[in-house]
Amino acid sequence: MSRYPSHLSPNITPTNRARVREPSGVFSLFQPQQIQQFKEAFSLIDQDRDGLVGEQDLKDTFASLGIVPSADMMEEMLTSRPGEHGGSQPSAVEDPRDRGINFAMFLTMMSEHLFEFDPEAELVEAFSSFDESDSGTVRCDEIRKWLGETGDRMSQAEIDRFLKGSFTDRQGNFNYKEWVKVLRVNEDDNDTEAQT
Incomplete structure (x- = not known):
């Protein structure tokens, strides 16, 4: 039993836990103006402005660039998670609501790629x-x-x-x-x- 009223307890269930648990230290890796630039880039991709880059956001972004992504490419982008870029297989995302990338995940993935950049x-x-x-x-x-x-x-x-x-x-x-x-x-x- 929680010592806090139920209306103050976070609603963390196994299906939404992946979105809640994000590396919070990633914001300390960048200067405020860099974070703002990443926010602007993220908002360009998140065309429906729901805070999550989903399938339709990616399709619209690719269409604006004149690119037709393959189904495999879309699946990989929607299910990839921070820490998986080093040639490892992406983890299975079973719940369709967990498909997509929020800003903290986006920032973490950008940091992984930038710090390996030579x-x-x-x-x-x-x-x-x-x-x-x-x-x-x-x-x-x-x-x-x-x-x-x-x-x-x-x-x-x-x-x-x-x-x-x-x-x-x-x-x-x-x-x-x-x-x-x-x-x-x-x-x-x-x-x-x-x-x-």
Whole structure:
């Protein structure tokens, strides 16, 4: 018997326990402005604004991107849970009401992916997709086209600043492998300064 009145007791049953038990420390991993950005991203996906990214939310989001997801892909996204990204099989979600992801789960999953992210390898891989000869360089006109026309488009002034300097040779090639190495050194120096 609870020492609190029944109307004050939480309604935790086996079917809704998964939604209630979330890693609360995940919010301490991010700055408030980062959490706000994740909230904005989550709200873009949670189109019905019910606090849970469900099947229809995912279908609508994919449709807006011109993507038709497979049934397996949808099932994996709806039933995946934090802590399952390392190649393990997703746990079975038996209750249809437990399908989907709330914001705390979303934030936890984002933290898992961000903390395993190796910026150097990711950047080299991204640039190497344009480097057919595996020379470590990419034509500046290709970079200019992609940075100005896709994703978070950069202005011409931003692209000029990016391509200006010692990483671009006279033939118009950008040495991305050297640029990434310098980024890593600068990042390591900033981390060292922050610790002192």
